[in-house]
Amino acid sequence: xxxxxxxxxxxxxxxxxxxxxxxxxxxxxxxxxxxxxxxxxxxxxxxxxxxxxxxxxxxxxxxxxxxxxxxxxxxxxxxxxxxxxxxxxxxxxxxxxxxxxxxxxxxxxxxxxxxxxxxxxxxxxxxxxxxxxxxxxxxxxxxxxxxxxxxxxxxxxxxxxxxxx
Amino acid sequence: xxxxxxxxxxxxxxxxxxxxxxxxxxxxxxxxxxxxxxxxxxxxxxxxxxxxxxxxxxxxxxxxxxxxxxxxxxxxxxxxxxxxxxxxxxxxxxxxxxxxxxxxxxxxxxxxxxxxxxxxxxxxxxxxxxxxxxxxxxxxxxxxxxxxxxxxxxxxxxxxxxxxxxxxxxxxxxxxxxxxxxxxxxxxxxxxxxxxxxxxxxxxxxxxxxxxxxxxxxxxxxxxxxxxxxxxxxxxxxxxxxxxxxxxxxxxxxxxxxxxxxxxxxxxxxxxxxxxxxxxxxxxxxxxxxxxxxxxxxxxxxxxxxxxxxxxxxxxxxxxxxxxxxxxxxxxxxxxxxxxxxxxxxxxxxxxxxxxxxxxxxxxxxxxxxxxxxxxxxxxxxxxxxxxxxxxxxxxxxxxxxxxxxxxxx
Numbered sequence: 001x002x003x004x005x006x007x008x009x010x011x012x013x014x015x016x017x018x019x020x021x022x023x024x025x026x027x028x029x030x031x032x033x034x035x036x037x038x039x040x041x042x043x044x045x046x047x048x049x050x051x052x053x054x055x056x057x058x059x060x061x062x063x064x065x066x067x068x069x070x071x072x073x074x075x076x077x078x079x080x081x082x083x084x085x086x087x088x089x090x091x092x093x094x095x096x097x098x099x100x101x102x103x104x105x106x107x108x109x110x111x112x113x114x115x116x117x118x119x120x121x122x123x124x125x126x127x128x129x130x131x132x133x134x135x136x137x138x139x140x141x142x143x144x145x146x147x148x149x150x151x152x153x154x155x156x157x158x159x160x161x162x163x164x165x
Numbered sequence: 166x167x168x169x170x171x172x173x174x175x176x177x178x179x180x181x182x183x184x185x186x187x188x189x190x191x192x193x194x195x196x197x198x199x200x201x202x203x204x205x206x207x208x209x210x211x212x213x214x215x216x217x218x219x220x221x222x223x224x225x226x227x228x229x230x231x232x233x234x235x236x237x238x239x240x241x242x243x244x245x246x247x248x249x250x251x252x253x254x255x256x257x258x259x260x261x262x263x264x265x266x267x268x269x270x271x272x273x274x275x276x277x278x279x280x281x282x283x284x285x286x287x288x289x290x291x292x293x294x295x296x297x298x299x300x301x302x303x304x305x306x307x308x309x310x311x312x313x314x315x316x317x318x319x320x321x322x323x324x325x326x327x328x329x330x331x332x333x334x335x336x337x338x339x340x341x342x343x344x345x346x347x348x349x350x351x352x353x354x355x356x357x358x359x360x361x362x363x364x365x366x367x368x369x370x371x372x373x374x375x376x377x378x379x380x381x382x383x384x385x386x387x388x389x390x391x392x393x394x395x396x397x398x399x400x401x402x403x404x405x406x407x408x409x410x411x412x413x414x415x416x417x418x419x420x421x422x423x424x425x426x427x428x429x430x431x432x433x434x435x436x437x438x439x440x441x442x443x444x445x446x447x448x449x450x451x452x453x454x455x456x457x458x459x460x461x462x463x464x465x466x467x468x469x470x471x472x473x474x475x476x477x478x479x480x481x482x483x484x485x486x487x488x489x490x491x492x493x494x495x496x497x498x499x500x501x502x503x504x505x506x507x508x509x510x511x512x513x514x515x516x517x518x519x520x521x522x523x524x525x526x527x528x529x530x531x532x533x534x535x536x537x538x539x540x541x542x543x544x545x546x547x548x549x550x551x552x553x554x555x556x557x558x559x560x561x562x563x564x565x566x567x568x569x570x571x572x573x574x575x
Contacts, residue, residue: 017269017508044399046537055526057505070509077417102399102542128226128574137234144238
């Protein structure tokens with residue numbers, strides 16, 4: 001098990017739908033990625049964020065935002081998912097762009113779409129939305145917008161913003 | 166400004182050497198976003214020292230359509246239609262990534278005939294995507310004729326799309342649980358004819374370009390990307406195989422029984438634009454080989470899983486079976502709900518690794534759908550490849566990176 005090769009600081013690990021994952025505290029993210037890279041996970045597939053706001057699942061995630069780093073070992077063809085939970089009131093984490101180069105644009109996208117701040121990023125600006133855009137569109141409390149459709153399912157939830165957003 | 170190369174060979178034996186001063190004024194030039202050779206709406210901010218590129222900053226987002234946000238507002242089976250539209254040159258491959266991810270989360274597997282049809286559609290799409298790339302790259306670098314030949318053959322792929330799914334571009338053909346419709350006998354005939362004539366057509370493209378001195382001059386030695394850099398920059402698809410790394414998801418992480426077909430990974434060691442061109446030509450040949458095998462041993466049987474919780478019952482059953490009616494009603498009002506969890510599935514598109522990461526919270530709509538777009542990652546390597554080249558080479562470098570901006574911006 002790859003997860004057990006990591007020296008310390010794993011909060012949890014497991015296998016889901018055939019894929020291995022480990023969860024680490026956000027303070028240890030850079031050390032974990034560096035260590036995994038030296039263990040052969042040299043290929044970075046993608047990084048993204050999941051917003052767990054008001055999730056109906058039985059097992060509640062520890063924080064609202066979950067960052068997911070998908071890494072791949074090109075020799076053994078194995079993949080490993082690194083999860084980092086980030087609290088809603090302090091959405092910041094250290095940038096990994098100098099460990100994995102392609103993380104640069106993924107971090108910009110995550111800042112743009114979810115408002116997660118990556119400390120140490122050289123150019124943390126919006127990448128997909130216009131520079132003067134207000135808000136972070138992929139957060140779950142950001143409305144989809146568009147024309148309201150009467151009697152459609154969930155239309156109250158999706159077509160209007162909650163009062164605090 | 167004097168020439169940047171200190172030494173230039175004009176003809177065999179005739180070499181001129183020039184001295185030049187480095188460190189003149191830097192001129193910042195804005196490319197795009199509406200330049201025809203940027204394959205969509207890509208904007209590049211380029212710092213030029215004379216004609217030499219000193220910095221490239223791609224600015225993307227002009228085609229952002231909020232596809233990932235839309236997916237969260239749609240039911241799982243409705244999302245298929247949206248997946249067509251991010252990489253608009255390879256819709257069936259995008260469908261495939263999404264369908265495989267949803268199937269993996271729900272623990273269902275499409276029947277063998279559906280798997281074979283998926284292979285056929287994804288290889289046809291790869292050929293069509295490479296043809297558009299070849300034709301448009303040819304025009305950009307001054308080879309006007311090749312475009313007509315490529316479009317002629319791409320048209321046949323679109324006809325095949327239309328015959329099997331009813332749509333020419335956004336087919337929505339592959340869906341969780343199987344495919345929308347079985348192949349018609351006419352489709353199989355058309356496919357057979359297409360496979361028979363394709364090798365001669367590919368030879369035609371090669372006759373036009375492979376030994377064409379202008380094509381070679383514009384692409385050989387341009388945009389070099391070493392194998393280490395390709396891995397470091399996360400490049401995939403023809404970008405990494407053109408640098409000599411035999412990485413192809415169809416071989417290395419097989420899906421849809423790709424491991425049972427007899428074909429070779431197209432690899433070229435040179436790492437320049439010409440190598441990426443050769444890789445794509447070879448991939449078209451290999452795709453034709455896969456198509457031939459898939460057609461010859463196309464298994465019989467159903468094209469959809471026999472699971473009423475995933476796909477609706479046949480129309481005839483609705484008249485006689487109350488249970489079928491209930492399943493039909495449930496599927497089209499609420500839809501299905503995969504168990505909570507997340508899964509990432511990567512497939513090899515014409516541009517590289519196009520993956521789909523989905524998170525379910527146990528409801529009938531996705532919590533999060535993320536597309537890992539090959540164009541988005543490959544575009545980050547453009548600056549590395551372009552530094553130190555002349556401005557005119559920029560076009561060859563963007564062209565052979567083969568980015569689709571709809572894919573990068575989603």
